[in-house]
Amino acid sequence: MEAKNLQMNKNQGRFKVVLPLIFLLLFTGNGFAETTDTRQNTINVTGTVTSATDGMPLIGVSIVVKGTTEGTVSDMNGNYRINILPNVTLVFSYIGYITQEIAVGGRRTVDIVMEESAETLSEVVVTALGIGREEKSLGYSVGKLGSEEISKVVHENVLTSMAGKVTGVTINSTGGTGSTVSMVIRGATSMSTDNQPLFVIDGVPMTSSVNNVGGFGKDNLVDYGNAISDIDPESIESVSILKGPSAAALYGTRAGNGVVLITTKKSGRKGGMKVEVVSNTVFDIPSKYLDVQNRLGFGYRSYTNSAFPNGIIPAYNTSEVTGAGPELNKGYWQVQPFAPLDANGVPIPTELISHPDNYKNFINGNAITTTNSVAISSSSDRVNYRLGVSNMTNRGLVPNSDLNRNNLTLSATSTVVEGLTVGTDINYTRNWADNRPATQERGANPLQWAAWIPPNVDIRKMKDYKLGGNEVLTIGKGWENPYFLAYGINNSFKRNRLIGSVSATWEITPQLSLMGRYALNRSDETRETKIDPGYSGEPNNGAYGIVTSESSEANADVLATYKNHWDNFLTCPI
Template structure:
């Protein structure tokens, strides 16, 4: 049965489950224990009432919120414990006992070393018992200054997590790598409310002829729905999730409802404007214009032929004909990048309803994100509907239902990288005397593309924006049911099921008249993806005098399916009528894949006197994608924690101290697609309407493929000082990957292009540091600060068959004969993963450049030029609070990497870069020596010299990718409670937000230092991407 036929049944099942839950809730009892009525007031350290504090009965769903005066009323048994929590304050637990009236004071949250965190399987634990590093990021961090993709908001905030935002537009994906990653898939597993979600990148721009970034699964989550995000970096933390967690786990907990009087309403609204950052005004030359050999064009034909060249005469303001036949002043025209890319804007609104009683609570939210991207005629619209329900269905049974429906439409995702259809080619490479807006009419009178050059692949940017539309529409459902039965206070059983299902319709169009394919083409696709997880576990916890035990065992099955139906046609019969039925040549395709992982797992945690803890875990996975003889692997882990401050009496200035250590092994099939071990067949072609069969894969099946193995060691120290006003979290680790799975190229004479094999060994070692503190604190003023730092050293230890190196990726520069030089990313034994290679200058023993008898530099061998991945990542965050005002700013940076700039490479060839000015009038004599060691004295025309370098010397265009940025500023104001007391408002907050304000330090010219174009293996490549953006906006938050 095809997946599309199962969609209605899937939704019917969830609808039936939800209805059943409602009926159970309706008939559930009101109370199961003798309770007393409690009342009280919650204040801050200044004795000011705190409205909106969540007051819950520990271990239950019973809870209320404090009102505008900080007061609350709740029922609880005398043996119960009340938990008081609020964003920005330390949580507090208060036993009920014989009390009926409570006065509770909450302290400001001073550090990021949270007392309680969400760990693997969604289990909450005290931080002190953990033998590994875990960082909690509050949901508020993502809504203060929001991004279109929630993961972009994690930049600079967590030590050891390298977040990259590729220059692919507002609808693009993210690259998140923890502790260096490894070959192939290096991104973490995302888990939302206990269920793994599908988050693979849905498009790539580093294919042949470029491509477009179709986003990723995590990017569609509404940040307003996130309560917290736990980052599990070490394999010990992630081992219980198995193979898919070999690169770490990010656990997302969504917001829940609370028991309260009436229905609460929360509103969050943000409007921001995004402006492109144009580096060309300062890094281009504006002294010479279009032409070659120092001459201006005299006809339209000459102007078209020279359209890719700014090697003309000096700009003098005289009228000169351009490629469209119009004479315009031969004067500098700056800011073509800014003039083409619009000022974008994003308007986001989320409204949430929440409420409940002591037996059931709920939270429903609706989010709307409407983005107009800086690319003309492009943007993304996303709606999120989220419902979370918690219920106590009797004395021992609890149930949680989480459901998200996401509707998303993206229009005109930009084509990038290679020249075909990439509007950035014109924005960056038009001659210096051309105004890009003069080419805003995309078509000529005969419907042909209005080209500005004779190269049909250098597109008119407005034709790409308005005459080659693409769109995709996605409907996605993420749902889970978590049912727990407590047999008594020690034994429990838990059933957790969930699904992540999506359907995406898409279309692309090359309208008739397009330069590189005048007859046109159209294509459509209909893709379904689903993942289903079912997990059952049983657990036991107890305390015996000095000892405690917490253990569980369980099993999981994961089934993944995808199918894609595609159809296309080319050569339109009737111009301007864009339908597959209106094409001469039609084709179609269908693809179906299914895979499964079955697992068993267990964990045992032992504690001694609340200061010494030992945790053992194990999991075994069986993969359907691997050969039955090599398809399973066992992952053990052990972690230990020793809380020094609880074991021994410490000086008063030490509030908390803990050391930890862990060891773990995880495996992975690298998420290879199904059927890679089988020779598959397809019907790719036809003859006279008769289908012709053939082998349907270019990859040689490898039945000997087995899971790769990752072994990690970690040690750490956590401490807090001066009653929590300062803190440190230090971790050191070693991460070794053996039998890494690579898709390795093979000789095409075999009839195939590649094969999957266990081909490499790679190691990562590193250090992570988090410092937190409150340097200044008074009644009215407070300064909180944190600094995170991470250094990762990777090394390729071995490659298959004793190879010393292997090409991972190649840049796309220089493929159309219009300038550019190839460069590569290698895996090289003894070097960090992802080293850049390219042609170099030939130098003598003294390091001087060697020139030939024509005065041109002699190209050297292909050599190592640096590491494409920065090994050092840091972030510095500060919050200043004065009464009702607050000011946050974040500075982050990355250091130690290199970047090959394809944009700069092409700007040299075209005579646009200001470095090409020397020698324009009298020629250039390269500084260096000839082969015999004598000084070079041969003069070369500047155009010949710089074009030669651009075509032959990659070294010239490799720059440091290090940078420091002022990433974020938030200036906020909270209305005083006395202003809104007695009204319907509980809290009102208004803030001014700004992201990516300016770069404090960078080395690479023309482009932003974060302009890498891929989330894959080609790190260190940049070429003609979307410009980086600077955003400013306002945020309004209201609680009723």
């Protein structure tokens, strides 16, 4: 009986194992059958992709089933093959061409002719000759930026607006707002020059050197900014950077480091008067400050409790310290700079406490740059013009530092008689500042002296630096007061620049035209420095200096242009 029951239990166990296996095989079989049926419904679709422009096959065209990642690409002959369901839609896409979606509809051959994108056809580059050419027809590399990219993040200098947006171009600023900005195309090529490119604004050449540092007084070197800072970024329509040596051939050796072509905004299409108003404000807020040690006070020996059991450390001579003094916030006392006096006029020791935020407390909490501009434009059959006015003001991070700029731009063309057009582009700039701080090491640089103030001295106590006569509050001989350097030394400047051209174009025939142009780049600058008594670099009652400079460059050119079509061949302008 027991043997019989045991045999029945074994049979039930086998049944429990076999039954799930049967269901699993049934479901697997159904799934396999469905997959097999689906694959049996697919078809092989082949075809050729060609260009509508010249009928040539297109290599590497992406062909994807819409809504999936399944796809292929065309081969060297423009051919493709893909296995798909008969009723799907294929998406054909290729750089520079219009994307197409084609319903297969059961067809086994689908040939496609792709049209060039209108955006690609309109990509015109202004060459060194001032002529618009399709980029693909040029024999050199070109970097391009439009007005939207330049004004996306507002800067007072057009070069800083371009930083990081063009490959092969390195842009660096030597300081804050208004300082010199360097632009190097495809790396430095010379050890004896500044490697700066030639700038051409509406056909007018302009050199923008990085050697624009000057000033009066000992160690009072000031960065007044280079010429490119005179251009208003808001007035720029496009920038083309010509990187190849052949691109700079027209301007000779002065363009050996490349050419940057800047085109200012013109009037739009025909229509009534248009008024544009732009206003923006940028705040520069420091996120990290100079890391200086604030653990030890200034001195010239180590200090311990055993050496000075009463906790009072003898005063030190500030002209002899080396920076390795007593540890702060440890209960030590010492006669420090600006110590209070007792009834007999004797300095009283005070506790040595660290002031880690001296640098932060000295500079302004933020820098503010505000730009406002207004432009009026109009276009008709006879006259097109755009007149713009802008103002930029800046208050810097260094106390008492500022920068201002006014710009006036005018672009106008007029058809005098049929076939004869005259035009002008004028860009007038006035830059000025009441004070540009010194930026070189030591000397009159307020930021460096703010960083050097001993951490046991609260820098805010030095703000009221006037002691009467020619005396200035400092922590000792050989030290400068950063507040005095910021307010007692004023480096002002005024710079006017006129960049303009007048041109006339005569269209002799639809194929032949003649253009004559006269261009002028003129500037004048006045720099003035006033140093109050109290600066150790000028111990003889301060200093005063003023200098003026002028520069002018005129260019005239005549350009004949002939263009015609023979089948698909286009002769370029000569």
